[in-house]
Amino acid sequence: MASTEAPAPRPPAESQDLAGLEAGLDALDSVQIKRTPFTQVLLHKVLPPVLAVLLVVAVWKVLVLAGVTDDYKLPDPSAVWDSLTELWVQGTLLDIIWTSVSRGLLGFLAALAIGTPLGLLVARVRFVRAALGPILSGLQSLPSVAWVPAAVIWLGITDSAMYAVILLGAVPSIANGLVSGIDHVPPLYLRAGRTMGATGARGAWHILLPAALPGYIAGLKQGWAFSWRSLMAAELIASSPDLGLGLGQFLENARTDSDMPGVLLGIILILFVGIAIDLIVFSPLERRVLRVRGLAAAGGR
Amino acid sequence: MSPALTTDKAGPAEVADDAPAAVRIDHVHKSFGRPGAAQPVLDDITLSVRPGEFVCLLGASGCGKSTLLNLVAGLDRPTAGTIEVPGGRPALMFQEHALFPWLTAGRNVELALRLRGVPRAARRPEAERLLELVRLGGAYGKRVHELSGGMRQRVALARALAQDSRLLLMDEPFAALDAITRDVLHHELTRIWSETRLSVLFVTHNVREAVRLAERVVLLSSRPGRVAREWAVDIPQPRRIEDAAVADLSVEITEELRKEIRRHGQH
Numbered sequence: 043m044a045s046t047e048a049p050a051p052r053p054p055a056e057s058q059d060l061a062g063l064e065a066g067l068d069a070l071d072s073v074q075i076k077r078t079p080f081t082q083v084l085l086h087k088v089l090p091p092v093l094a095v096l097l098v099v100a101v102w103k104v105l106v107l108a109g110v111t112d113d114y115k116l117p118d119p120s121a122v123w124d125s126l127t128e129l130w131v132q133g134t135l136l137d138i139i140w141t142s143v144s145r146g147l148l149g150f151l152a153a154l155a156i157g158t159p160l161g162l163l164v165a166r167v168r169f170v171r172a173a174l175g176p177i178l179s180g181l182q183s184l185p186s187v188a189w190v191p192a193a194v195i196w197l198g199i200t201d202s203a204m205y206a207v208i209l210l211g212a213v214p215s216i217a218n219g220l221v222s223g224i225d226h227v228p229p230l231y232l233r234a235g236r237t238m239g240a241t242g243a244r245g246a247w248h249i250l251l252p253a254a255l256p257g258y259i260a261g262l263k264q265g266w267a268f269s270w271r272s273l274m275a276a277e278l279i280a281s282s283p284d285l286g287l288g289l290g291q292f293l294e295n296a297r298t299d300s301d302m303p304g305v306l307l308g309i310i311l312i313l314f315v316g317i318a319i320d321l322i323v324f325s326p327l328e329r330r331v332l333r334v335r336g337l338a339a340a341g342g343r
Numbered sequence: 344m345s346p347a348l349t350t351d352k353a354g355p356a357e358v359a360d361d362a363p364a365a366v367r368i369d370h371v372h373k374s375f376g377r378p379g380a381a382q383p384v385l386d387d388i389t390l391s392v393r394p395g396e397f398v399c400l401l402g403a404s405g406c407g408k409s410t411l412l413n414l415v416a417g418l419d420r421p422t423a424g425t426i427e428v429p430g431g432r433p434a435l436m437f438q439e440h441a442l443f444p445w446l447t448a449g450r451n452v453e454l455a456l457r458l459r460g461v462p463r464a465a466r467r468p469e470a471e472r473l474l475e476l477v478r479l480g481g482a483y484g485k486r487v488h489e490l491s492g493g494m495r496q497r498v499a500l501a502r503a504l505a506q507d508s509r510l511l512l513m514d515e516p517f518a519a520l521d522a523i524t525r526d527v528l529h530h531e532l533t534r535i536w537s538e539t540r541l542s543v544l545f546v547t548h549n550v551r552e553a554v555r556l557a558e559r560v561v562l563l564s565s566r567p568g569r570v571a572r573e574w575a576v577d578i579p580q581p582r583r584i585e586d587a588a589v590a591d592l593s594v595e596i597t598e599e600l601r602k603e604i605r606r607h608g609q610h
Binding site: 061063071230233239240248253255334335337 | 531
């Protein structure tokens with residue numbers, strides 16, 4: 043403090059002054075995150091799709107009342123509802139749904155276990171990428187229904203054939219999602235990681251994989267959609283009494299019985315399950331990952 | 344009139360004392376491109392930073408100052424010459440905060456501790472202490488996107504300090520901040536540097552920032568980068584960017600920088 047240099051040491055008040063300035067800057071620039079109130083969610087997220095469904099049913103009812111076509115081609119919405127309650131009363135509704143959902147989820151998990159290491163290899167090993175990258179992208183645009191005849195010849199009309207079709211549909215999506223997730227990791231993160239000593243496997247675990255997570259989850263979402271689609275195609279084409287009754291078989295049975303309410307119910311149930319799994323599993327997961335990173339607004343406004 | 348002592352040496356300073364340097368850059372060359380058609384970026388750089396010294400590397404665009412920092416950080420290898428960092432892997436701060444958005448502010452600091460091998464139980468208190476040091480005691484659970492630009496750079500500084508390296512490399516860390524925030528961060532950096540006695544190698548193109556912060560300012564020429572001249576800054580800390588002494592020396596250094604830049608227009 044006893045310095046004889048030209049500018050005298052500043053009083054400690056200045057340090058306090060700067061601390062105050064700093065606190066002001068922090069308060070001014072920080073982003074305030076507000077949660078959307080529940081009623082807002084109800085009003086802006088739940089109400090519009092419910093209204094849309096009601097509108098579709100109303101149009102349907104009007105078409106039936108106007109008698110645009112024969113009753114066996116376009117049954118009354120209430121007939122479809124009756125098929126639904128009938129299934130419920132028989133106690134088979136949940137069994138049918140569960141047969142398909144359990145196949146779909148099990149197949150999806152297997153696709154996850156295969157697609158993830160495959161995606162890592164393609165993303166990180168140049169030779170593997172050159173060899174498999176184009177094939178994986180190509181497979182994505184091949185409708186997995188095309189695999190059903192081959193799977194049936196190889197494996198017969200069995201659960202294995204179903205799983206084979208699911209895998210061929212979902213593995214490329216999951217692997218490609220991870221590859222694009224890794225490709226889009228900002229190089230700055232990798233450089234920062236390396237200066238902190240995160241190289242090799244530690245770098246992959248602490249930096250590369252978490253950074254690639256948004257792309258990976260987008261791949262999972264698409265992988266699920268492909269799993270479900272492939273499974274329904276396989277169940278429709280390769281239906282056999284030996285297999286448990288799933289939604290695809292239910293739909294196919296309704297067709298052979300010329301049971302149009304049953305056919306419509308089958309379509310609606312397949313759509314419903316696909317949407318429900320996405321809403322229950324994948325959308326919350328994706329939203330959470332994006333929100334944590336500040337990549338998505340907290341509420342839909 | 345200027346209180347700064349100017350060493351009028353045109354060449355690189357020789358390392359006189361035998362004390363181990365925090366970093367010793369010895370006749371380093373760096374070129375990019377194919378052999379034969381290689382573009383030299385750094386040409387015969389010799390520079391040392393003493394333990395506890397704050398050195399600013401100053402230069403116009405294309406002088407290779409970021410390249411030099413990458414070499415010291417071990418992210419790239421010199422074409423010729425040697426770089427010794429006796430204290431082990433240096434910490435590096437970028438112009439962008441480079442914080443990981445999937446972790447909270449506190450977890451970002453903890454990751455550096457974890458990669459350094461700090462046991463789990465000790466990580467949280469140490470991360471809190473480091474955030475306290477950059478005056479962000481309450482920010483442990485904050486997400487990166489919830490923080491302002493200045494706060495992000497302070498978390499990045501805390502994370503760099505968590506590496507417990509004796510050498511801190513800074514690559515224009517405050518260039519993207521507004522003037523008042525930058526001023527506050529200059530103050531914080533000076534305070535932390537004087538508390539920790541770290542060696543700092545700070546790259547900037549801002550002459551006043553260099554004079555505000557450094558004990559020694561090294562001017563690099565451009566294309567290829569060479570050490571053009573250096574100044575010892577003998578103005579006592581804490582300085583302010585608007586101090587007359589800072590301004591006087593800045594004018595002198597800016598004049599040299601202009602000369603360096605003008606040379607490129609002549610051929």
